[in-house]
Amino acid sequence: MFKRLARTAVPAAAMLCAAVSHAGEPVMTNGGVVKIGVLTDMSSIFSDIGGKGSVVAAQMAADDFGGKVNGVPIKVISADHQNKTDVAATVARDWFDNQHVDMVEDLLPSSVALAVSNVAKEKHRIAIASGAGTTRLSNEDCSPYTIQYSYDTYALTTSLVKSMARSGDNTWFFLTVDYALGASLEKDATTALTATGGKAVGKVKHPINSSDLSSYLLQAQASKAKVIGLANAGSDTVNAIKTAREFGIIGQGKQKIAGLQLFISDINSLGLPAAQGMMLTTSFYWDRDDASRAWSQRFFAKTGRMPTLVQAGVYSSTLHYLKAVQASGTDAADAVMAQMKKTPVDDFFAKNGTIRADGLMVHDMYLAEVKSPQQSHKPWDYYTIKQVIPAQEAFAPLSASRCPLVTAKSN
Numbered sequence: 099m100f101k102r103l104a105r106t107a108v109p110a111a112a113m114l115c116a117a118v119s120h121a122g123e124p125v126m127t128n129g130g131v132v133k134i135g136v137l138t139d140m141s142s143i144f145s146d147i148g149g150k151g152s153v154v155a156a157q158m159a160a161d162d163f164g165g166k167v168n169g170v171p172i173k174v175i176s177a178d179h180q181n182k183t184d185v186a187a188t189v190a191r192d193w194f195d196n197q198h199v200d201m202v203e204d205l206l207p208s209s210v211a212l213a214v215s216n217v218a219k220e221k222h223r224i225a226i227a228s229g230a231g232t233t234r235l236s237n238e239d240c241s242p243y244t245i246q247y248s249y250d251t252y253a254l255t256t257s258l259v260k261s262m263a264r265s266g267d268n269t270w271f272f273l274t275v276d277y278a279l280g281a282s283l284e285k286d287a288t289t290a291l292t293a294t295g296g297k298a299v300g301k302v303k304h305p306i307n308s309s310d311l312s313s314y315l316l317q318a319q320a321s322k323a324k325v326i327g328l329a330n331a332g333s334d335t336v337n338a339i340k341t342a343r344e345f346g347i348i349g350q351g352k353q354k355i356a357g358l359q360l361f362i363s364d365i366n367s368l369g370l371p372a373a374q375g376m377m378l379t380t381s382f383y384w385d386r387d388d389a390s391r392a393w394s395q396r397f398f399a400k401t402g403r404m405p406t407l408v409q410a411g412v413y414s415s416t417l418h419y420l421k422a423v424q425a426s427g428t429d430a431a432d433a434v435m436a437q438m439k440k441t442p443v444d445d446f447f448a449k450n451g452t453i454r455a456d457g458l459m460v461h462d463m464y465l466a467e468v469k470s471p472q473q474s475h476k477p478w479d480y481y482t483i484k485q486v487i488p489a490q491e492a493f494a495p496l497s498a499s500r501c502p503l504v505t506a507k508s509n
Contacts, residue, residue, distance in 0.1 A: 124168035124427045129198030132429050133173045134160065134416060137186060137193075137214060138204040138229065140178035143307050143332040146363035148229045151409040152176075152204045154400050159416035167423050175199070181306070183213040190214045194221040200429050201226060201419055203412055207331065208232035208278040215244040222431050226419065228411035231331075231359060232282040233494070236458035240501035243431055245438065247459045248411030248447075249381045251282040253492045255358050257465055257485075258379045259290040262325060267354055268296030271323035273314050273338060275330035276303040283329035283358045299323045304330070311338050312345065319347045324354060331359045336367045343372055361406045365468055365480045373480075374470040381463050382407040382447055383481050389446035404478040414447035415459075450489045456501035463492035 126132070136156050138148040153176045160172040175197070179186035186205075193199035194217065202218065205211040206229025218225035219241040227235055228247045231254065235246045259270075270291055274280040280303070288298050300321040302314050315338065318326045326342065328335050335357050342348045348355045357364065360378040384394035384404045393413070397405045405413075422437035423429050443451030443459060451461035465485040474480065496504060 124170075125430070126168055126170050127428060127430050128200050131171050131173050131198065132167050132420070132423060133175065133193075133197065133199045133201075134419075135190075135193045135197075135199040135202045136174065136176040136204050136412070137179055137189060137202050137210070138176070138206060139181055140176075142181050143334060144181070144206050144229070146367070146403075147332055147361050147406050148204045148206045148408045148412070151397075151401055151403065151405060152229070152412045155397065155405065155409045155413040156203055156416045158396070158400070159413045159420065163417065163420045167420050168427060168429075172420065179210055181207065181210070183209050186210040187213045187217050190217045190225075191221070194218070194223050200224065200423075200431075201416075203416060204229045204408065206230055206408060208235070208282065211235060211244075211246075212239055212278060215239065215241050218243045224419070224431050224435060226415045228415050229408040230279075232278045233286065234278065234282065236454075236456040237500040238502075240456050240499075240503055242457075242503060243435060245415070245435075245453055245457050245459060247415040248407055249463070250458065250493065251279070251359070252286045252494045253381070253463050253487075254379045255283060255287040256290040257463065257487050257492065258356065258358070258377055259287050259296075259327075260294050261465060261485075262354075262356060262377060263291055263294040263296040267324045268294065269299050269323045270296065270325045270327045270356075271299055271318040271321040272301035272327045272329050273311070273318055274301055274303050275306050275334055277306055279331060279359070280329045284327075287327055287329065287358055304334070306334065308334060308337070311341050314338075315342050315345060315347055319345075319353065326353055326355045328355065328357045329359075331361075332364070333367075335360065336364050339368055339372060361408070362404060362478070362480060363406050366403070366478070370469060370471045370474055370480065373468045376468045377484075378466055378468070379463055379487070380407055380466055380481070381461065382410045383464060383466065383483065384410075385479065385481070386464070386483065387446075393446045410447045414443065414445055417445075418443055452489070454496050454499075456496065456499045456504050458493060460489045460493040462489050463487040 201224040211227040211230030426433040426437040448461035466481040
């Protein structure tokens with residue numbers, strides 16, 4: 099009996115000594131590597147917005163951090179979700195269950211982000227939606243493991259719509275893509291429009307990745323609305339603007355067109371002659387200051403393109419994540435999330451950034467106007483920044499959040 103107790107006591111004592119000797123050292127829980135998965139559109143309508151550029155951005159962050167955190171290597175992997183929520187959820191589940199992925203990044207479009215956020219919550223792993231805009235991510239579908247980092251549809255639409263409406267462009271027709279992003283863009287834009295005394299005179303939905311938007315645009319023209327609001331993204335937005343110009347729907351003295359989610363990659367695809375004069379809201383512009391220019395030139399050297407706000411957000415959020423892993427001494431999701439939320443973000447991407455209890459990273463936004471060809475003096479010289487929108491004005495207040503994490507705390 100005594101011998102049996104002695105045999106069990108020795109390993110226990112050894113474990114206790116080992117635990118004491120390692121007190122204060124990093125505790126890495128997930129396979130001896132910090133692994134980041136970039137889950138994005140590599141081959142379809144959003145590939146210019148995120149895609150391979152997001153993978154490059156995440157790898158740049160890992161490299162700039164030194165390739166290791168808390169003594170273990172950082173590895174970046176990627177996959178194409180094909181804009182299918184079931185594919186995205188399956189990939190995320192495999193990454194978490196079998197490939198020891200700690201954090202998943204990018205997650206555009208919104209439907210993918212919502213699906214992967216649910217998997218991350220189930221698996222207690224971190225999801226950072228740098229590419230998704232739907233406000234559902236920080237409201238009714240919020241999660242303690244998801245951060246919406248780069249923007250949301252409220253921030254993109256509210257200041258833009260109010261600015262245009264105050265200038266007399268107060269009747270709108272919405273051309274809306276039929277999935278989560280489109281619904282969120284249209285809802286937030288309509289709310290902002292109504293708040294200024296304007297009104298929506300009509301709307302129509304179109305399928306994602308539509309090859310022919312002419313019939314929808316003719317409906318918008320017939321509405322006599324002053325503004326056609328494009329509640330879509332990527333090549334759907336580009337195709338709509340090109341078609342509207344070809345049909346003579348927009349132009350001098352005619353209806354205006356407003357891209358509610360415009361990226362610099364869209365302007366590059368359109369060209370300044372077609373896009374000039376358009377207003378937009380953005381969270382990032384490569385030529386804003388010395389810091390944004392320096393990082394963007396590095397990105398350009400690797401990709402041949404200037405970064406979108408999504409790609410810049412992927413870099414910033416990945417670096418913020420790695421700093422939190424280092425500071426907390428672990429890759430355990432709860433500890434890392436707590437560290438990320440208590441640490442401000444102030445870098446080349448985000449000014450005055452904080453991650454709120456609902457998972458939304460609020461930061462300054464920018465109201466911009468697309469330059470004319472005559473105003474542009476160098477490649478990718480596309481925007482004039484008209485206004486800095488302070489973080490607390492750019493995003494909906496936390497008091498209005500429908501996130502259960504917030505409402506439970508306040509009760």
